[in-house]
Amino acid sequence: MANTTQMSYIQNRAGTVTVPVVELKTRVIQYIRQDYTGGSWNPDNNYNWVPGAFYDFTPRAPDSVIKYTMRLPTCKGSGLAAHAIGNWYFYANNIIYYRWEDSLQHAENGNIWEFQVPSWGTATGRIGLQHRAHSNDGNEFRMYTTEYWDGVGSVQNCRGQLFIEEIAL
Amino acid sequence: MGTLTTSFISSINGGLVVPIRELATRVIKRYEAVYTGGEWNPDNNSNWAPGGFVDFTPLRADSRIVFIWRIPTAWSNATHSISHWRFYVNGVLYYRHGSGGTHVEDGNTLKWDVPSWGTSSGRIGYQVRSYANDNHETRLYTTYYWNGTGRSAQNAYGQLIVEEWAQSGLPAGADDTEGVVRAR
Numbered sequence: 441m442a443n444t445t446q447m448s449y450i451q452n453r454a455g456t457v458t459v460p461v462v463e464l465k466t467r468v469i470q471y472i473r474q475d476y477t478g479g480s481w482n483p484d485n486n487y488n489w490v491p492g493a494f495y496d497f498t499p500r501a502p503d504s505v506i507k508y509t510m511r512l513p514t515c516k517g518s519g520l521a522a523h524a525i526g527n528w529y530f531y532a533n534n535i536i537y538y539r540w541e542d543s544l545q546h547a548e549n550g551n552i553w554e555f556q557v558p559s560w561g562t563a564t565g566r567i568g569l570q571h572r573a574h575s576n577d578g579n580e581f582r583m584y585t586t587e588y589w590d591g592v593g594s595v596q597n598c599r600g601q602l603f604i605e606e607i608a609l
Numbered sequence: 610m611g612t613l614t615t616s617f618i619s620s621i622n623g624g625l626v627v628p629i630r631e632l633a634t635r636v637i638k639r640y641e642a643v644y645t646g647g648e649w650n651p652d653n654n655s656n657w658a659p660g661g662f663v664d665f666t667p668l669r670a671d672s673r674i675v676f677i678w679r680i681p682t683a684w685s686n687a688t689h690s691i692s693h694w695r696f697y698v699n700g701v702l703y704y705r706h707g708s709g710g711t712h713v714e715d716g717n718t719l720k721w722d723v724p725s726w727g728t729s730s731g732r733i734g735y736q737v738r739s740y741a742n743d744n745h746e747t748r749l750y751t752t753y754y755w756n757g758t759g760r761s762a763q764n765a766y767g768q769l770i771v772e773e774w775a776q777s778g779l780p781a782g783a784d785d786t787e788g789v790v791r792a793r
């Protein structure tokens with residue numbers, strides 16, 4: 441291959457760092473970060489893409505791993521039933537990889553969810569979360585908001601953050 | 610000057626070929642600490658959570674800083690615990706969120722990714738306050754129930770990891786702050 445240097449180790453001039461070339465195999469080859477600043481999101485009892493929690497991603501390699509990390513604050517909807525219930529799907533390129541449910545009385549949380557899935561090739565595919573409420577505007581979580589804040593009942597917008605790393609193995 | 614210019618590095622047997630451009634994204638500094646100090650009892654002022662912050666000096670001005678905090682929490686007094694969390698970076702409030710529930714206990718992991726603030730020391734981490742002191746309150750680094758018994762407050766460890774990642778594509782000093790909160 442043109443312009444290729446073949447060697448077993450890389451070393452700095454002082455000789456204090458020696459890196460075997462084979463240890464460069466696992467590396468991050470693509471990175472996406474997306475901040476959500478759109479304020480509270482009110483789901484209904486259909487599955488919908490959660491704003492800020494999905495991305496149309498194009499892997500660079502078909503044999504890599506895609507690491508998805510979502511920081512998504514949630515709480516029970518202010519003035520709604522005390523028992524919030526929400527249903528979640530995690531999709532990657534149209535495949536449901538995981539599903540789970542959140543449920544709690546007076547729930548409020550700054551959740552982090554992280555998944556790793558294999559690359560689906562080098563075509564663009566959507567990766568992210570769909571959500572539905574147990575009952576619309578009843579037993580329901582709201583996203584990117586609070587119910588209580590600083591010692592009072594206070595609905596405040598919160599930001600979300602999505603990171604996607606593509607890791608060559 | 611000791612610089613090798615090439616487009617690819619290959620292992621000696623040719624079994625691995627790595628484009629140099631794929632080495633751009635890498636961890637260049639890492640901090641890790643385990644908190645073993647036991648239960649922390651907040652009040653209704655926002656205070657730095659012990660074990661949840663560090664004074665960190667980035668190596669580069671164009672890197673990104675990834676903050677990961679494993680922080681167990683539990684209710685303590687009223688069954689409905691409520692707490693308020695603020696994530697600061699070098700004096701700027703970046704993110705905030707609530708944490709609450711009835712009889713809630715959790716081994717939370719909180720993670721953020723922010724641009725470097727330059728190469729001077731800055732504090733990165735969390736301030737936490739209770740909704741009401743010793744009432745609707747979340748305690749940190751503890752449990753409420755443990756191993757099948759009623760009230761059994763056990764100390765739980767926390768862990769803080771801060772990674773500095775060199776990478777291109779993220780604008781240095783980008784204004785990703787919760788500006789609305791700062792103005793309040």
